[in-house]
Amino acid sequence: MWTFIHKWGSPKWFYSMSGKLQPWFWTVSLLLIAVGTLWGLAFAPADYQQGNSFRIIYVHVPAAFLAQSIFVSMAAAALVFMVWKIKIADMAATVMAPLGAVMTFVALFSGAVWGVPTWGTWWMWDARLTSMLILLFLFLGVIALRSAFTSRDSGSRAASVLAMVGVINIPIIKYSVDWWFTLHQPATFRVTSSPSMPTEMWLPLLIMVLGFYCFFIALTLMRTRSEILRREANKRWVMDLMKEAH
Amino acid sequence: MSLQRTKAAPAVVIVEAPAQGSLWIAFKATLERDLTLMLRRRGELLNPLVFFALVVTLFPIGISPDPDMLALIAPGLLWVAALLAALLSLDSLFRTDYDDGSLEQLLLAPQPLAILSLAKVVAHWLFTGLPLALMAPLLGIMLALPAGSYAILSLSLAIGSASLSLIGAIGAALTVGIARGGVLLSLLILPLYIPVLIFGVGAVQAALLGEGVAAHLAMLGALLAASLLLAPWAIAASLRISING
Numbered sequence: 001m002w003t004f005i006h007k008w009g010s011p012k013w014f015y016s017m018s019g020k021l022q023p024w025f026w027t028v029s030l031l032l033i034a035v036g037t038l039w040g041l042a043f044a045p046a047d048y049q050q051g052n053s054f055r056i057i058y059v060h061v062p063a064a065f066l067a068q069s070i071f072v073s074m075a076a077a078a079l080v081f082m083v084w085k086i087k088i089a090d091m092a093a094t095v096m097a098p099l100g101a102v103m104t105f106v107a108l109f110s111g112a113v114w115g116v117p118t119w120g121t122w123w124m125w126d127a128r129l130t131s132m133l134i135l136l137f138l139f140l141g142v143i144a145l146r147s148a149f150t151s152r153d154s155g156s157r158a159a160s161v162l163a164m165v166g167v168i169n170i171p172i173i174k175y176s177v178d179w180w181f182t183l184h185q186p187a188t189f190r191v192t193s194s195p196s197m198p199t200e201m202w203l204p205l206l207i208m209v210l211g212f213y214c215f216f217i218a219l220t221l222m223r224t225r226s227e228i229l230r231r232e233a234n235k236r237w238v239m240d241l242m243k244e245a246h
Numbered sequence: 247m248s249l250q251r252t253k254a255a256p257a258v259v260i261v262e263a264p265a266q267g268s269l270w271i272a273f274k275a276t277l278e279r280d281l282t283l284m285l286r287r288r289g290e291l292l293n294p295l296v297f298f299a300l301v302v303t304l305f306p307i308g309i310s311p312d313p314d315m316l317a318l319i320a321p322g323l324l325w326v327a328a329l330l331a332a333l334l335s336l337d338s339l340f341r342t343d344y345d346d347g348s349l350e351q352l353l354l355a356p357q358p359l360a361i362l363s364l365a366k367v368v369a370h371w372l373f374t375g376l377p378l379a380l381m382a383p384l385l386g387i388m389l390a391l392p393a394g395s396y397a398i399l400s401l402s403l404a405i406g407s408a409s410l411s412l413i414g415a416i417g418a419a420l421t422v423g424i425a426r427g428g429v430l431l432s433l434l435i436l437p438l439y440i441p442v443l444i445f446g447v448g449a450v451q452a453a454l455l456g457e458g459v460a461a462h463l464a465m466l467g468a469l470l471a472a473s474l475l476l477a478p479w480a481i482a483a484s485l486r487i488s489i490n491g
Contacts, residue, residue, distance in 0.1 A: 082483075134437045134440060137433070137436070137437040138437050140433065141433050141434040141437065144430055144433055144434075145420060145421075145430065145434060148421070148424050148427070148430055149423075149424065154423070154487055154488070154490075157487045158420050158484065158487050158488070161416070161420065161480060161483050161484050161487065162416075162420060162434060164480075165416055165438070165480055166437075166438070168476065169437075169438050169441075172441050172469070172472075173437070173438075173440055173441055176440065176441035176444045176445065176465075177440070177444070179444070180444045180448070183448070
């Protein structure tokens with residue numbers, strides 16, 4: 001068991017194994033996203049209150065789920081890197097941060113677009129939108145800190161500490177923002193809560209969420225592979241690989 | 247040979263004996279050193295306070311001098327301005343020690359770095375957070391903050407700014423090795439300040455509405471307890487990264 005896990009810590013092993021896994025994740029994710037998109041946009045019934053505008057949920061919710069999960073996985077990778085000094089974990093954390101920031105932005109942007117038909121405005125200081133905005137700042141902070149160091153090793157370790165500090169703070173921020181919002185709530189808007197959604201509406205949503213997660217895994221594998229090549233460029237096995245490719 | 251051994255044995259005992267209390271001694275020494283250094287640069291101590299007053303001055307000019315409107319925004323405004331003042335002062339928390347090399351001495355000390363950095367944070371809070379908290383009621387008067395909330399304003403700022411110093415010190419430790427880390431520091435730390443801000447302002451607003459403030463102050467205390475427990479280790483880890491990197 002442990003030797004199996006340890007093998008994944010080796011860049012060479014990771015590179016070859018992830019190369020085999022990657023196509024599967026890509027296929028599954030593209031398939032799921034295609035099915036979910038078609039089902040959600042074309043076949044799912046329109047919401048009785050919001051009409052067709054509710055369909056933006058099929059992008060908004062998966063992106064929001066993914067954004068939070070990416071921060072947690074990034075912090076988990078940072079912890080693995082800090083405790084066991086496994087470089088692969090740091091490479092994964094490096095490539096996860098921009099993807100997480102983009103997903104947070106997608107969730108924010110789709111939330112703002114959704115706000116126009118439901119709230120009549122592009123931006124509301126809604127609890128979830130506000131927490132998402134703070135999450136975006138946390139992602140940007142991690143990215144900025146990593147790039148601020150001239151030595152890559154210090155940058156990696158500093159970003160890891162910040163990611164771990166951030167992940168401890170995320171629940172605190174989330175609950176305090178929720179609490180703040182209930183005090184100031186305008187009490188006019190209520191988005192349909194998920195249990196009241198009919199099956200033909202939430203099933204495509206579930207498919208989309210799974211598709212987004214597979215997409216995240218596939219993209220992380222792909223980008224970690226290129227990060228391995230970048231960092232190990234002067235290692236023998238990478239040079240041999242490059243010779244074979246040419 | 248045997249003579250040397252008997253000679254060496256008591257030496258070990260002598261070294262171990264004061265080690266029992268050495269943690270507290272080291273904490274106190276670091277605290278005293280920092281307080282002395284800060285007292286020698288009194289001008290710098292005033293800067294956050296002047297900044298606090300200046301930011302507060304900008305708002306009546308920028309928004310409206312109308313007392314009713316000012317009273318409405320005063321709790322949040324005072325808290326945000328104090329938070330920014332505390333943030334600005336953080337950049338220098340480890341900077342001078344980093345430049346003159348005494349930070350490396352802290353790292354080499356036998357006592358845990360977390361405890362020693364906690365002493366530095368306490369010194370920072372005593373000379374930044376606490377004065378800001380004491381000064382806030384004065385600015386509250388200028389912003390037409392209704393009576394009855396001044397004590398809570400000070401108290402919430404005093405408890406809250408201790409958390410701010412602790413959390414902010416993590417960012418200061420992370421950016422101390424970076425030449426122009428000031429803006430980056432704000433970028434890293436401000437999102438983490440939001441819970442403290444929410445409960446701090448909440449306490450003042452609850453006091454204004456005549457509601458119980460105990461819940462808000464308890465939450466501020468909980469945040470302080472959590473950051474007191476966790477932040478020193480993060481500060482220590484960050485300092486090691488900044489020094490060794």
